[in-house]
Amino acid sequence: MDEPGIPHAQRSHVNFSLSSSLGNSLVPSPTLSINELVRQMWANGETVYHLGFGESRFPAHPAIVRALVEHASRQSYxxxxxxxxxxxxxxxxxxxxxxxxxxxxxxIVAPGSKSLLFAFQLALSGATVLHTPSWVSYEPQSRLFNRPVLRMPASPEDGHQLHPARLHRILRHSPYDQHLLILNSPSNPTGQMLEPALLEEIADICRREEVLVLSDEIYGLTAFGREHVSISSFYPEGTVVFGGMSKHLSLGGWRLGTALVPPGDSGQQLLQAVAKIGSELWSTASAPIQFAAVTAYADDAELASYVEKCTALHAARTRYLWRGLSELDISCAEPMGAFYLFPNFNHWRKPFASLGVQTSVDLARYLLEEWQIATLPGSDFGTPARELSLRLSTSYIDLETDQKAAELIEMASASANVEELLSSHHPGMNEVLARLKNLLSSL
Ligand SMILES: Cc1ncc(COP(=O)(O)O)c(C=O)c1O
Structure with missing residues (x-):
């Protein structure tokens, strides 16, 4: 607002307008927002069961911490x-x-694979194709620079499978000359994985149609339902593989992501383009973190066994919640990897409607306000607003403090029966299931 009649030197503010590409549609990342909201509620003394945030909570491995301390004085770009x-x-x-x-x-390495996914999309022309539901940030990142997004919807009835015929149809009918396909297996939000035969079929289509695949494999080492296979094994010349230390090593806050470009000249051109973008945005990943990461990527049996132990706990905890949901007849695909479930409550559409709950956003709000359960609505991941789906993350609940997470991993090492450990050490998860049972029987 202008301050008429006041000389410029005495005005309390400067007039500016936001870039039109930001528009009104850009909102803060929903996963980070729910986490801040829950923290605020906890700080106010409120009870909240946190299934909203996907952050692996286990302790940083001591060997990597030692390497970081050793390199803390590295200060150069x-x-x-x-x-x-x-x-x-x-x-x-x-x-x-x-x-x-x-x-x-x-x-190429950067501060987080999120930054790399952004830079690769920015570097390449054409449209992005997304198997939906998909991770919250792919589409908002594209929108930041007006990159077109084509969604390839999947259905809850068959566990959100990707159908190659659908991919083929989208590519054939697309008005754009070039396409990127983003795949994410194991998937955030569904916890599902793409099986090798399907990856091979997708690879054939992409090769024929000259589609570059951005394969987000950040959860590759947290797979538990079947062995993780990369689409790059079938399509090395057309796949960029993304990874990092955030998930299997529980080092999200350290911000170190990686990408592998295809071999040969075109891969090198792409890498150079992304490095140039990086040089203008983040300059370099943090120096001490890069030196510490050398230890994290070493061929080390002890580190590998620690990652396996963490994954076994994610698996047990996620399956435990899934079994509880199944006993309540809540429809949800069996998890295969990461720490996510994507149930839907469509069966209770009518009684929910009489409570004013018509969309997944309404449902997430209702669960938080009335039952103190924090989740994310399916629509944040691209599902239709009226599909009553939620993204649940098991990584935080009952591991709210560093101490609880460290104790659980110690107990799991000493215990022969992880399942028993779960029923006796997961009061929060049990309470969520009890509340959902009460909620459904009240409808
Ligand atoms: C599917 C997926 N890709 C990428 C990321 C970003 O990870 P990073 O910490 O490497 O930026 C996340 C983090 O939640 C994720 O769930």
Missing amino acids: LPSAGIPELRQAVAGFHSRQLNREIRPDQV
């Missing part, structure tokens, strides 16, 4: 694509994992 030692270590790690040679010059 580093190369945009990452230090050679780390690119070498990440290449070695993925060569072992993928069973083929990945060269260090195929690796």
